[in-house]
Amino acid sequence: MAAKTWPDSLAGMDLDEFLHRAEDLHxxxxxxxxxGAFMVDRASREHVPGEYLNAVVETVVCLPDAVQILTPCSLGNGFMQVLDWGKFAITLYDRMTLRGVRAWLDPAAVKGNQIVAGWYLRPPDAGKVDKEVVIRELFSCGRELVKSAPVKLGAALKSTEKVPTGLCPVCGESYPLRQGPSCLACQGQGYYRL
Amino acid sequence: MAAKTWPDSLAGMDLDEFLHRAEDLHxxxxxxxxxGAFMVDRASREHVPGEYLNAVVETVVCLPDAVQILTPCSLGNGFMQVLDWGKFAITLYDRMTLRGVRAWLDPAAVKGNQIVAGWYLRPPDAGKVDKEVVIRELFSCGRELVKSAPVKLGAALKSTEKVPTGLCPVCGESYPLRQGPSCLACQGQGYYRL
Structure with a gap:
């Protein structure tokens, strides 16, 4: 399946397994x-993932799934934090030492690759992007397009406080009491109507 | 593995497969x-999932992983939206018709189940919760503890607009231009230092 220059594995996961899981989750x-997989791969190489691995993802688009496939961190287990920053970058860090590695797709390197640049930098003169071609190109030279730097976090991003909850007097459902006398939906922020 | 009264499948997924995937992702x-799996199961039964299935999860804790395991919706593919509301509820809906079903863990029903209540309602006199026991109890009677209602959304929650991006003049990385003259990290909101 993989061409000669593709990596056999990414972040310790066999490439076929990665492709299979990407299909499943994404x-x-x-x-x-x-x-994203190449970012996780890079950060993993430079930061030996230990027992206390946490992840930060700087966009809601695509990258969270790469992290969820290739690391033990998921949104639901709280070890992956997601910032809606619109930046194509991730950080893997140790929540005890707060030390880790941030990895990102480097625009300077991408600029030299016409295929990836047409997708990532969205030049005004770019025609329709053939995502299959971009994917193949990324598998061939993703390692050259990702940069990384060691970082230290100011604090662990996973909250460990116990949030006091109670029943909303309007809908009767459980909600965090700090939000006010009723839950956010009953305060008028609901995204739905019955 | 499953006791007699446990369901054979949840939301169309074989129970053993669900257990395996929960281990993998969560x-x-x-x-x-x-x-969360019982919520997805309930919502799936009442809302035949079509081509345009989207999900809303009303807490960042645990439930997003149930949705990502049991539906085609993930955080990274944009079909699962997550609200940090602290409510144990999910909605599955059709993004074309905006109609769907919301399902939640019903405190009134949970109250009658001492084991699940000790975990979910956190009564002040509850001792240490044995999560294994709670899990077993949920598998046995989860269906009785979940309520649901048909809902209609005001709008699809997945954004489809193309966000103009450019290079941050400080760090050189790509970012959404609407955030200002530099990216959020370079505006001082970074969670890390180099």
Whole structure:
């Protein structure tokens, strides 16, 4: 399946296994998930993942799935934090030492690769992007397009406080009491109507 | 593995497959993931999932992983939206018709189940919760503890707009231009230092 220059594995996961899991979780293979996989791979190489591995993802698009596939961190287990910053970058860190490695897709390197640049930098003159071609190119040279730097966090991003909860007097459901006398939906912030 | 009264499948997924995937994504089986699975199961039964299935999860804790395991919706593919509301509820809906079903763990029903109540309602006199026991109890009677209602959304929660991006003049990375003259990290909101 993989061409000669593709890596056999990413972040310690066999490439076929990665492709299979990407299909399962993400539904299809996207350039963002593949680029994310190379970021996780890079950060993993420079930061030996220990017992206390946490992740930060700086965009909601694609990258969270790469992290969820390739690390033990998920949104639901709280070890992956997601910032809606619109930046194609991730950090893996140790929540005890707060030390880790941030990895990102480097625009300077991407600029030299016409195929990836057409997708990532969205030049005004770029025609329709063929994502299959971008994915193949990323598998071939993703390692050259990712940069990384050691970082230290100011604090662990996973909250460990116990949040006091109670029943909303309007809908009767459980909610965090700090939000006020009723839950956010009953305060008018609901995204739905019955 | 499953006791007599446990369901054979949840939301169309074989129970053993669900247990296996929960281990993979979440790292372990938690009461929240199991409760979430029963919510997805309930919402799936009442809302035949079509081509345009989207999900809303009303807490960052545990439930997002149940949705990611049992539906085609993930955080990274954009079909699962997550609200940090602290409510144990999910909605599955069709992004074309905006109609769907919301399902939640019903405190009134949970109250009658001492084991699940000790975990979910956190009564002040509850001792240490044995999560294994809670999980077993949820598998046995999760269906009785989940309520649901048909809902209609005001708008699809997945954003489809193309966000103009450019290079941050400070760090050189790509970022959404609407955030200002530099990226959020370079505006001082970074969670890390080099």
């Amino acid at each position: 539904g299809h293979l996207s350039p963002g998930v593949v680029a | 790292g372990h089986l938690s009461p929240g993931v199991v409760a």
